[in-house]
Amino acid sequence: MFTEHLLCASYCYQCQSQVPPRSRHCSTCRVCILRRDHHCLLLGRCVGFHNYRPFLGLLLHATGVLLHVSVLLGPALSALLRAHTPLHTAALLLLPWLMLLTGRVSLAQFALAFVTDTCVAGALLCGAGLLFHGMLLLRGQTTWEWARGQHFYDLGPYHNLQAALGPRWILVWLWPFLASPLPGDGITFQTAADVRIMGS
Structure with missing residues (x-):
């Protein structure tokens, strides 16, 4: 078990130090992030071990709110849209700024189309x-x-949910800031091979 974690550890040449398994260097943040998933341009920071749960909550609630506003x-x-021709309707949905600048729609009509377009596009992206x-x-x-097809840490859906969201993973979906301590430390991770060895 211990040797497998050592094999997964790597060296970061930018930080000039040994990094834990699943840690990756972010060239934007200029630091290695524990269990780094990605650098989120929307948030302006990396998503990793310590903030993955709030990130998922943000995606869930943003999708819900944007869909609700769209409805x-x-x-x-x-x-x-029913008050106009099909061409006018398509132009209003796809190019609301152009329709406003050419005087084809009022400011209120533009605002309605623009906000709805933005909410639908945002809901699709967040969803x-x-x-x-x-x-x-x-x-x-x-x-x-x-992206590399690696499945070393797949412990099964239930244990994966607990590893990322904590023991109260069902309630965390509703309120991401609920106290649900993560079972690990972000440095060592149980692998699927560890589970097979312990099970035999």
């Missing part, structure tokens, strides 16, 4: 991110490990 704006946008990270979560992978 609330739907009837007003639908009435606006896609949530589905992708949900898949990674169930597989016990980081984005880096997924």
